[in-house]
Amino acid sequence: MNSAQSLVDDRPVSVAHLFFSRVGATPGGEAYRYPVPAGDGTSGAERWHSLTWAQTAERVTTIAAGLLALGLRREERVAISSSTRVEWILADLGVMCAGAAATAVYPSTHADETVYILSDSGSRAIFVEDSEQLAKVVAHTDRLPELRHAILFDPDPEAPRVEGLEVLSLAELEARGARYLEEHPDAVERAVAAIEREHLATLIYTSGTTGRPKGVRLVHDCWSYQGVAQEVSGLLRPDDVQFLWLPLSHVFGKALISGQITTGHVLAVDGRIDRIITNLPAVRPTVMASAPRIFEKVYNGIAGRARAEGGAKYKIFLWAAKVARDYARAGQESTAAGGRRRIPPALAVQHAVADRLVYGKIRAAFGGNLRGSVSGSAALSPDIGYFFAGAGVHVFEGYGLTETSAACTVNPAEGYRVGTVGRPLPGTEVRIAQDGEVLLRGPGVMRGYHNLPEKTAEVLEGDGWFHTGDIGEMDADGFLRITDRKKDLFKTSGGKYVAPTEIEGRFKAVCPFVSNILVIGDGRNFCTALIALDETVVMPWAEENGLAGRSYADVVSSAQVHELIAGFVERVNNDLQRWQTIKKFSVLPRDLDIEHGELTPSLKVKRPVVEREYAEVVEAMYEGAREA
Known part of the structure; x- marks a missing residue:
């Protein structure tokens, strides 16, 4: 042992x-x-x-x-x-x-x-x-x-x-x-x-x-x-x-308290979302846990500001973003092969230049002392993960559920792999069922649902294996990758299976204006999407593109914004199978939020709620559509 x-x-x-x-x-x-x-x-x-x-x-x-x-x-x-x-x-x-x-x-x-x-x-x-x-x-x-x-x-x-x-x-x-x-x-x-x-x-x-x-x-x-x-x-x-x-009513935040007590480190506590940017330089944390949405917003904000400045600054950002991703991929691929970290000399020189011009400012925004950030509760787009890894803001993705008292797997600080949720914690077992569902067993698994023995029996086997409802796969080195929620996978009327989370993640990686996206197509003859934009990013763009003085609702319903988003949809579609491509999309009049019941407190999208709320919008995208 x-x-x-x-x-x-x-x-x-x-x-x-x-x-x-x-x-x-x-x-x-x-x-x-x-x-x-x-x-x-x-x-x-x-x-x-x-x-x-x-x-x-x-x-x-x-x-x-x-x-x-x-x-x-x-x-x-x-x-x-x-x-x-x-x-x-x-x-x-x-x-x-x-x-x-x-x-x-x-x-x-x-x-x-x-x-x-x-x-x-x-x-x-x-x-x-x-x-x-x-x-x-x-x-x-x-x-x-x-x-x-x-x-x-x-x-x-x-x-x-x-x-x-x-x-x-x-x-x-x-x-x-x-x-x-x-x-x-x-x-x-x-x-x-x-x-x-x-x-x-x-x-x-x-x-x-x-x-x-x-x-x-x-x-x-x-x-x-x-x-x-x-x-x-x-x-x-x-x-x-x-x-x-993080909300302490959520299992992720609650679990971190146990870890903090065990190690005895300092915990700076303030749940006010609007104070995060102010607090980071004041606290100068070495570690922070977060949801993917925060990294997406930070990335979109950086890209949006660079775009607004235009000219050489935007070109420098795009170049630096590509260098960051290439640098992180090269490092990960070399260590994953079992060797030491190898970076091509030319790429290393480019990275050093980009670090002085761009990455140092990004690290400073996180307080300048961050050794890593743990990300959980939803999937982080690999492209965004590679960007931050290359910029020196290391994001360690982990995986767990309320039913498993949070973390079951987590990436190691050294040798973490973007796009995976890491290896099982000591004492936790992971098994992939024949249908691809991730099963978990260990001391962190719940003892059942309160007053609901029938519901407990549906997910918890007598020998302790818990059915997560997530689809995943493990590589030869024991790193787990979650591909989708079992209940979110859908089949088009043509019989093709679609994993919406994968498409949504790709879109978030290429579109700096998106806040939330929902891919739809269950039983339909093609896929569509509901897209909500980030007001803090799209409004500065609107000012520079003939929409100054317009309200947010007017901006997102404009032909200019539809054309802008259509370009990103096309970019994503180019890398998808035909049946996965987004044939039509609608930009929503406002962002999804907790107050309207569309997001959970941990910022996950409640798909059924959003689909009910915008049912007429969805139906309009399919009206009169021929088989695709």
């Missing part, structure tokens, strides 16, 4: 054990950074405040004691509805150290679904970010007979109240916990000692595209495994500074 596997096998019993072990090892080390107002009255000014591991433990212990004082018992559920902030982490650790289980709720979830999740989970208490989140609960307490307490991160004396629901601030809960510890000094210690591997730690509800979401039961052993596996794989290191903006 190798040392990595031995460490995984000897993992701690629970997240709580993992946490207090970390506190004991490095009590004075910096654990978390989070933004607070500067305090000098300057509008918008902020500074970063820090918590050591010992300070974190003090707060977590009083929160856990406060929950015990409220009467929470082992495995009873406590919900958290908040954006990503340090209080989310403190509350989650407090819940688990009390022996209870956290129910994660996206703050963007509408009231009806929030109430469903709280009711289905049987949550007895809820942490809410502010009065807006509290209002969702207060309006429907008649449907939540088990909910008795709500704890506000942001105290508000005007917060809505209702009989039967105690509302208190986080500070008040901690004060109550401190008093409880005076009477029961070993209460939290005893609660932690009583936790077992298979005790429920977290319920995360999948973002259902049809029907109600399903609660995924993740036990303490799932998270303990994640923490140790991330460390031994080299994904996270003790000297890292990680910037975390």
Whole structure:
């Protein structure tokens, strides 16, 4: 047995054990950074405040004691509805150290679904970010007979109240916990000692595209495994500074907390999307996890600015982008063949020049200290991956699902392969079924769907193999490549199978104006596409191309934009089989978003929702069409 596997096998019993072990090892080390107002009255000014591991433990212990004082018992559920902030982490650790289980709720979830999740989970208490989140609960307490307490991160004396629901601030809960510890000094210690591997730690509800979401039961052993596996794989290191903006209600963000506790590195926490660009130079992270959409937006923004500047600058960018891709491919191909990294001398010279002119600025935008970024939740276009790799912004794609407590495979920091999601983490097994479906088995796999034994039996075999619903393949070196979602594959009326994700990825790689694209063609005689454009990129183009002063809706519906996008569609079609080509497309009047239910909180497109929303647009593309 190798040392990595031995460490995984000897993992701690629970997240709580993992946490207090970390506190004991490095009590004075910096654990978390989070933004607070500067305090000098300057509008918008902020500074970063820090918590050591010992300070974190003090707060977590009083929160856990406060929950015990409220009467929470082992495995009873406590919900958290908040954006990503340090209080989310403190509350989650407090819940688990009390022996209870956290129910994660996206703050963007509408009231009806929030109430469903709280009711289905049987949550007895809820942490809410502010009065807006509290209002969702207060309006429907008649449907939540088990909910008795709500704890506000942001105290508000005007917060809505209702009989039967105690509302208190986080500070008040901690004060109550401190008093409880005076009477029961070993209460939290005893609660932690009583936790077992298979005790429920977290319920995360999948973002259902049809029907109600399903609660995924993740036990303490799932998270303990994640923490140790991330460390031994080299994904996270003790000297890292990680910037975390991902939603903690999503399994990807949640899993990173276990890895951070295990390694003990610094975690800078701020979930405000509009502050990412500002925060990166301030935090100067060595590692950051992200969704592919962020890299696509960064790439589109860089390309869009270069295009707007025109002339020599745009030509330099196009040249540098090609050099970056060629450089990254050459390096990957040489190491994949088992040899050392070999770059043709002429390409190496070109790369050095491009680095001075272009790539250095890109790295600086990420803080200038980034050793790598982990990408997950959806596929990253290989062309965009090669671009960033060649520019020195290393993107390590990984793969996992809510049902597997996030990461199952991840690319190594050294020798990563663009276009794959890496190798299995130590302790995780991967198998490809006869129909191409990826099957997974390991400690991170869920213990079932909450209250849904029939649904559990559909995906989880008796011997532990989980059916992911993804289609993939493994190469001779054990690197996994995901080709599509099993349910997203469709067959044209001519009997040809089409993988829409592959076509969509190719389009995103060549078109700097696209935000989202949906390829359609199930049962049809040809493929079409719904295309949403990135406003921040297309509007500057419009200013330079005779559309100045027009609204976004007017711009995207113009003949000029249709002609622009048609050129990129043609480029993609040139490299596709005839039955895969996009024969017609429609540019949507607005981008897809979470608010309209078209994207999940992790920015995945909900295909059925979008197809229903734009059904008339789709039908119009097929009206009167002859067999293609």
